[in-house]
Amino acid sequence: MAAPSIVWFRDDLRLADNPALRAALDRDEPVVGLYLLDEDSPGMRPLGGAAKWWLHHSLTSLGEDLAAKGATLVLRRGAASDVLPAFVADTGAGAVFWNRRYSRPERDIDAGLKASLREDGVTVESFAASLLFEPWTVKTGAGKPFSVYSPFWRACLSLPSPRAPLPEPREVAGFSGRVDSDDLDDWELLPTSPDWAGGLRERWTPGEAAAKRRLKEFIADDLGGYDRSRDEPASGSTSMLSPRLRWGELSPYQVWTAAVDEGNPRRFLSELGWREFAWHTLFHNPDLATVNLRREFDAFPWPRLNPTHLEAWQKGETGVAMVDAGMKELWVSGWMHNRVRMVTASFLIKNLLIDWRRGEEWFWDCLVDADAANNPFSWQWVAGSGADAAPYFRVFNPELQAEKFDPKREYIRTWAPEHVSGDAPEPIVDLKESRKAALEAYEEVKRAP
């Protein structure tokens, strides 16, 4: 029997613009797809609840799409360094192809596997598919990583333009040998008791086909008004492609090309640039989710955690309209508008004086787009401890933010109607007083050596 090619799918749950799949097809041997749920390798961050929900449905969709082309998606669970070699042996594969990952534990796993499989005579190749610019290729004049966004993005834009996306293959010649696969249901990625995913089902259809539809719709209907209304959470004018990019149902090359073909929507492209910058930052600072990038923030005098305040924030019961609306949007639908993410994060860190890491963990658990770089990067940005961060003393005033960006209170009415009907609880903290306390606490950071 022919020695098949394995395509190891990871954060690239798509058939179009998938260089690993393309390479497998070019090798001209039967193809078998593999998805490996790895919660066992050292350093792997367990997925949050909303992410697991998304993954279940996206894998179902990818399995169906592959089957329609003629190939199978096999599911296996365990540490990649054990499972992948075993799968290569099971199938007698002659080659393994994958698209690159960029977090430290994943890079270590992939580098180890690449070396050991090659030693065994297996062809292994990896490709750039999830980022427009490989993190190590973007350097300052002094050859260092960037820590400020604008020069970073300028440097990216001076590099050769991102390549055109690869077309979706018409068919994939599948491997006909017998291979065992886990049953997706046995992975128990979906919540059961209770089933809290009703709001997610209502808002989202995971999978490549729905991702492509949304990209088309966004380009046709919303991109033109993006600059004007991207900050208004009720307008629905941002792309909502973040979970698609997180899971790789779309590649950034597809999004980039679709947008560039519509002119030069600089503002929108620069948001893709922030995603690149977050990953650049994570690549060079693997502990981004736990360690302050600006180490002087280690001196920040966080008071003892007030669990009642944390819970009120998580549940959207702070008595502050914009914060409650955002936190309920997150809880119910697994997503939150960017402006409101900034407001809710600032409220937690600065008005409630709760360590940004507690907020990062909650978002990680609740977001369908929970992203190993964007999430901690953005939390550190709001906290002031991150790369090119908002200065600590910039405390978002949630009431002014609501007046400015939700003047008709449409967003607040949708997610926290109690704030419109007058039934909302009193705010759990005084905005002015708490702001003052935060600025006093910050003095310690300024005094830090």
Ligand code: FAD
């Ligand atoms: P659009 O405005 O349509 O932008 C297009 C794409 O660009 C997005 O899909 C996203 O991939 C990228 N992008 C946009 N804004 C940013 C940004 N500020 N930083 C990095 N990439 C960006 N984004 C995530 O994808 N995952 C997260 O876990 C995440 N956590 C966040 C936590 C906080 C506290 C904050 C303030 C922001 C966070 N973001 C995160 C960034 C941003 O809020 C979302 O990417 C954006 O709201 C997604 O909506 P959209 O797809 O409609 O964005």
